[in-house]
Amino acid sequence: MTVQDIAQDYLTTGKLDALPDGHFIAGKRTPASNKKMESFDPGRAEAFAEFSLGSDTDMDNAIDAAEKAALHWRQVSPAERCRILNNVARVFRDNADRLAVIEVVDSGKTLAEAQGDVQSSARLFEYYAGAADKLDGRSVNLGPAYTAFTVREPVGVTGHIIPWNYPTSTFARGVAPALAAGCSVVAKPAETTPFTALVMAELLCEAGVPDGLVNVVTGLGSDVGAQMVRDPRIKQLTFTGSVTTGINVAQMAAPNVTRLTLELGGKSPLIAFADADPEKVADGAYWAIFSNSGQICSAGSRLILHKSIRDEVLSILAERAAKIRTGHGLTAPDMGAINSELHLSRIKAHVDAAKARGANILTGGDTTGDAETGKGWFFQPTVIADLAPNDPAIQEEIFGPVLSVQLFESEEEAVTLANGTDFGLIASVYTNDVGRAMRVAGAMDCGQVSVNDYWAGGLELPFGGNKKSGYGREKGWEGLDAYTKVKSITISNAS
Numbered sequence: 001m002t003v004q005d006i007a008q009d010y011l012t013t014g015k016l017d018a019l020p021d022g023h024f025i026a027g028k029r030t031p032a033s034n035k036k037m038e039s040f041d042p043g044r045a046e047a048f049a050e051f052s053l054g055s056d057t058d059m060d061n062a063i064d065a066a067e068k069a070a071l072h073w074r075q076v077s078p079a080e081r082c083r084i085l086n087n088v089a090r091v092f093r094d095n096a097d098r099l100a101v102i103e104v105v106d107s108g109k110t111l112a113e114a115q116g117d118v119q120s121s122a123r124l125f126e127y128y129a130g131a132a133d134k135l136d137g138r139s140v141n142l143g144p145a146y147t148a149f150t151v152r153e154p155v156g157v158t159g160h161i162i163p164w165n166y167p168t169s170t171f172a173r174g175v176a177p178a179l180a181a182g183c184s185v186v187a188k189p190a191e192t193t194p195f196t197a198l199v200m201a202e203l204l205c206e207a208g209v210p211d212g213l214v215n216v217v218t219g220l221g222s223d224v225g226a227q228m229v230r231d232p233r234i235k236q237l238t239f240t241g242s243v244t245t246g247i248n249v250a251q252m253a254a255p256n257v258t259r260l261t262l263e264l265g266g267k268s269p270l271i272a273f274a275d276a277d278p279e280k281v282a283d284g285a286y287w288a289i290f291s292n293s294g295q296i297c298s299a300g301s302r303l304i305l306h307k308s309i310r311d312e313v314l315s316i317l318a319e320r321a322a323k324i325r326t327g328h329g330l331t332a333p334d335m336g337a338i339n340s341e342l343h344l345s346r347i348k349a350h351v352d353a354a355k356a357r358g359a360n361i362l363t364g365g366d367t368t369g370d371a372e373t374g375k376g377w378f379f380q381p382t383v384i385a386d387l388a389p390n391d392p393a394i395q396e397e398i399f400g401p402v403l404s405v406q407l408f409e410s411e412e413e414a415v416t417l418a419n420g421t422d423f424g425l426i427a428s429v430y431t432n433d434v435g436r437a438m439r440v441a442g443a444m445d446c447g448q449v450s451v452n453d454y455w456a457g458g459l460e461l462p463f464g465g466n467k468k469s470g471y472g473r474e475k476g477w478e479g480l481d482a483y484t485k486v487k488s489i490t491i492s493n494a495s
């Protein structure tokens, strides 16, 4: 079956074949022991399946299985871990079509976006497969009296709380380095996107990952999610989501002094200087805010423009944005759906409030539907111009296809505006002046900067935020740090 066949089958029947039921614990599907909840297709605003609301017992069993499996996995040779993780990448690629279609129906994104996510998930396993046998310590020179060195040991059971905007690749970016480092995993996907984590856990076992090493419990964050966070057997928590929940998670984890990686979103700026090519700036800003319908922690949700190029950039951008066709992700639209009705209402509330303040909305500004059926949860691509630094549309994460524009005259002013929010995830600078690009990149209070591009680089680079965007780094070699503990060993050479 081609990916088009699988997609067509779903569009005709409204059902997906062989969706996992229950949880995935100790290497097998585990029937729901509790109530179930409907899962919605955002592109149609219709329920397509049910998933299990995990119970205390389900989470307890999952952590128990992960604890047992961790004892075995840390004894497996790094070379064998490397072979198994490479096999995971192959199995993901073999199942890419099915995974991508499930991701579209569960999340609302376009098929092309979901296919990209599945490929980058496979690539994450490949990348960390290559790391599994290179986690060396270092030898430390204390002179002839001692021999000293460090070793990197696995932290043990790791907990992963997955958001709904990138369910597949966020799962992979935490699970791959955890397994490479010798840890085991308990994952809790978001309530609105429970299925791909279950499918991926099954595929991991098919690829040779031992039973119990990766467990998935679906359910409510405030329920099984919080239970996982509080459990002292979890030694590292990797959380991606909102600032409010991230703070709550940090407070709940504190009594056990559990290690934490927090990835909490942003309000990332694209700064364009007077010498930048307006076409390129408009193109960069377009992809930075309208990809994944703007539901990206690192979306370029603020465009900081030099006054001299304002009109040209904004007229190109507003014209392109107005032509975007929204639609069900399996029908090759330009832009997919918003993940849930609740989130759509949050985006609408932000934009309605901006309208009430008299904001200059150049295009968009309201909810919409699939261009063909009129159904689904969609928001028009929106550009709000000429905003003041303290405007809520500049300060608050909207997490939708809504671009907020600010203007500047001097380099100093651009830097102040760019750093002028509580967030600090990524930034991008467009200029032909190398010295200026380097000065501005150095002045950005954030984790990652691109020059003359947005999202330059890949999963080989560390990713994570400063300020309220969180702490810790995922991806790249630094992504392994959360999953290893460094131990120093010193031997006396005395006779």
Ligand code: NAD
Residues within 6 Å of the ligand: 161, 162, 163, 164, 165, 188, 189, 190, 191, 219, 220, 221, 222, 223, 225, 226, 227, 229, 240, 241, 242, 243, 245, 246, 248, 249, 263, 264, 265, 266, 296, 297, 343, 346, 397, 398, 399
């Ligand atoms: P959220 O932070 O509440 O949910 C994210 C994950 O945390 C989900 O898996 C959820 O089940 C879990 N969770 C929720 N409460 C929990 C708790 N008490 N203990 C443990 N886990 C818990 O986010 P949301 O309500 O789905 O979205 C709200 C806002 O979060 C969005 O508007 C957006 O601004 C932001 N967000 C950011 C990202 C990101 O990539 N940084 C991803 C999704 C949402």
